[in-house]
Amino acid sequence: xKILKNLLKSPFFVIGMGLFLIxxxxxxxxxxxxxxxxxxRVGAAYTNPGGKFILGTDHMxxxxxxxxxxxxxxxxxxGFMAGIIATVLGTFLGVYAGFKGGWIDDVITMxxxxxxxxxxxxxxxLVSSSMKEGRSLSLIALLIGLTGWTWSxxxxxxxxxxxxxxxxxxxxxxxxxxxxxxxxxxxxxxxxSYVCMVFIMQTASGILSEAAISMIGLGPFDTVxxxxxxxxxxxxxxxxxxxxxxxxxxxILVTVIxxxxxxxxxxxxxxxxxxxxx
Amino acid sequence: xxxxxxxxxxxxxxxxxxxxxxLAAVTINFMxxxxxxxxxxxxxxxxxxxxxxxxxxxxxxxxxxxxxxxxELNKDGSIVRDxxxxxxxxxxxxxxxxxxxxxxxxxxGTSFLNYPKKVTEIIAGAIPWTLALQIPTIIIGWxxxxxxxxxxxxxxxxxxxxxxxxxLLANAVPFFAFGMLLVYVFALQFNLFPxxxxxxxxxxxxxxxxxxxxxxxxxxLPFFSIFLILAGGQAIGMRSMCIYELGTDYIKYAKxxxxxxHKIVFYMFRNAMLPQLTGLALSIGIMVGGALITEMxxxxxxxxMSMLTAIQGNDYPLIQGITLLVTLSVLxxxxxxxxxxGFLDPRVxxxxxxx
Numbered sequence: 001x002k003i004l005k006n007l008l009k010s011p012f013f014v015i016g017m018g019l020f021l022i023x024x025x026x027x028x029x030x031x032x033x034x035x036x037x038x039x040x041r042v043g044a045a046y047t048n049p050g051g052k053f054i055l056g057t058d059h060m061x062x063x064x065x066x067x068x069x070x071x072x073x074x075x076x077x078x079g080f081m082a083g084i085i086a087t088v089l090g091t092f093l094g095v096y097a098g099f100k101g102g103w104i105d106d107v108i109t110m111x112x113x114x115x116x117x118x119x120x121x122x123x124x125x126l127v128s129s130s131m132k133e134g135r136s137l138s139l140i141a142l143l144i145g146l147t148g149w150t151w152s153x154x155x156x157x158x159x160x161x162x163x164x165x166x167x168x169x170x171x172x173x174x175x176x177x178x179x180x181x182x183x184x185x186x187x188x189x190x191x192x193s194y195v196c197m198v199f200i201m202q203t204a205s206g207i208l209s210e211a212a213i214s215m216i217g218l219g220p221f222d223t224v225x226x227x228x229x230x231x232x233x234x235x236x237x238x239x240x241x242x243x244x245x246x247x248x249x250x251x252i253l254v255t256v257i258x259x260x261x262x263x264x265x266x267x268x269x270x271x272x273x274x275x276x277x278x
Numbered sequence: 279x280x281x282x283x284x285x286x287x288x289x290x291x292x293x294x295x296x297x298x299x300x301l302a303a304v305t306i307n308f309m310x311x312x313x314x315x316x317x318x319x320x321x322x323x324x325x326x327x328x329x330x331x332x333x334x335x336x337x338x339x340x341x342x343x344x345x346x347x348x349x350e351l352n353k354d355g356s357i358v359r360d361x362x363x364x365x366x367x368x369x370x371x372x373x374x375x376x377x378x379x380x381x382x383x384x385x386x387g388t389s390f391l392n393y394p395k396k397v398t399e400i401i402a403g404a405i406p407w408t409l410a411l412q413i414p415t416i417i418i419g420w421x422x423x424x425x426x427x428x429x430x431x432x433x434x435x436x437x438x439x440x441x442x443x444x445x446l447l448a449n450a451v452p453f454f455a456f457g458m459l460l461v462y463v464f465a466l467q468f469n470l471f472p473x474x475x476x477x478x479x480x481x482x483x484x485x486x487x488x489x490x491x492x493x494x495x496x497x498x499l500p501f502f503s504i505f506l507i508l509a510g511g512q513a514i515g516m517r518s519m520c521i522y523e524l525g526t527d528y529i530k531y532a533k534x535x536x537x538x539x540h541k542i543v544f545y546m547f548r549n550a551m552l553p554q555l556t557g558l559a560l561s562i563g564i565m566v567g568g569a570l571i572t573e574m575x576x577x578x579x580x581x582x583m584s585m586l587t588a589i590q591g592n593d594y595p596l597i598q599g600i601t602l603l604v605t606l607s608v609l610x611x612x613x614x615x616x617x618x619x620g621f622l623d624p625r626v627x628x629x630x631x632x633x
Contacts, residue, residue: 113299114298114299114302116560116563117296117299117560117563117608117609117612118299118302118303118306118563118605118608119563119564119566119567119604119605119608120563120564120567121563121564121566121567121568121570121571122563122567122601122604122605123306123310125585125589125597125601126306126307126310126311126597126598126601127310127311127313129311129589129592129594129597130310130311130312130313130318130594131313204450208452211452211454211455212452212453212454212567212568212571215454215571216571216574216585216586216589217586217589217590218589230454230455230458234458234575239458239461239462239466239473240466240473242466244462247458247462248459248462251452251455251458251459254452254455255450255451255452255455258450258451258452259446259447259450259451261450262446262449262450263446266446266514269518
């Protein structure tokens, strides 16, 4: 509670959280109020915004605002899925390596460093370009999660290793608490704030990675995402046609979501690390 | 024996580590396209068996199978086929060693789209553009970002109030979005800069003044679209680093001694810079990924663009070649930063490890 109070004092947190909650609310509730099918053509190609369609139509004559809402839902879904997978995997491996030490630590650290150096983008391109038909939104989320955990593992490991030599851990050991018990009861609670921050950053990077990979034409086949909207706009020359509504809203939306998440993260850093406060 | 020269020991141990990473990258590059039910290798295998393709397509696919050592060959160099005319696939481990041998020889196969052009030829044409765009951008972005971050941390007040949120915003903008925005505003609306390409269409790449000035003109927008995002990210990191340094005892002591301000800033900068350098080594991979997408947006004639055409045309050998080369360049960049750290970090010289 006290933490929340401190967080609410930070303008970054209020703005970031506000923006993020608004996008979630829009994604969840807007289909009730605004519902135009995204599989049927409702007007001419690139109809100007205003009038019947809030954001005009795309190159196929499909309502842009509906596409955008669908894309927003997909992107948030990918972000959360990838964020959860990467955070759980990264936290588990990081805590385990940091607490255990020894050769297990060496192996996990080596694998982590290896996948930090090999660009995630390259791996995503390789896998998704060789999976033509089976590329679904969930699969892409899974891929991003499975390739993005390295950062969190590295960061969490450092934190866990610094906790290892604290007195209360030694006391728990002396009292015969097992590794899992110590990790769950005496290490994870101390890392919770940290894990929250990791989750927020992983969600942001999940949304950005999906958008990037869809943007270059390796996106999901089964649905619309903010990235695929941008990809369609690029391919059908929306830029040169001056049809700004075909790409600008999707672009702004991706930026707003990631900006909001970055702001939340920064404000949390400020609260948990008082030195950064003014 | 090497222990007596800590810097040398450090560098050589890093070199060994990067070599292992490279081998892992080659393995990943080999294995990943084979995952999944409809992977390219299986598709091509099935196609050469069916005889449905045109002769030209057959020729390409057979040369792919042979070139990558995927199938068993007869003595005369033709592909061994089973009863249903399907090529006989070599065991996976043999395929793998064929692939490693190829990579070490510097052969990355033949492109499908530009058959019979070699993948290495295409890459060799694209890589100077990518290097010319990315190396200066990353270095300048890193330097400017660090200076701005240090400024925000030291001066606080208005500086921090402006630089920090601006850096946060710049860092949050996705590479592709920023690129598109710049193209739309500066190239299409105001016609200030060209929208796509690396040089004027009517010129041939040469060392003439005309060509270089044209290339410089086309350089501006892609440069800024990568630079601003990078500088933003670095400024954020440097700001928290410097705030941390400013709270340490040695800075307080220096202040009490009445040391001149620029000296204190120098010490703060020097100490905050090392972790930033390590951070650079770790984030080069992400930067390069983003910069490749920027190249695609601007149709810049570098590796990013080749990758996009390869993806759109299902040119698997080219995709695989480019991903391997991108990984290799990232490893080399990382290694260079590590060497730099080896010379700058006093802990390395003292032989107690830099990281």
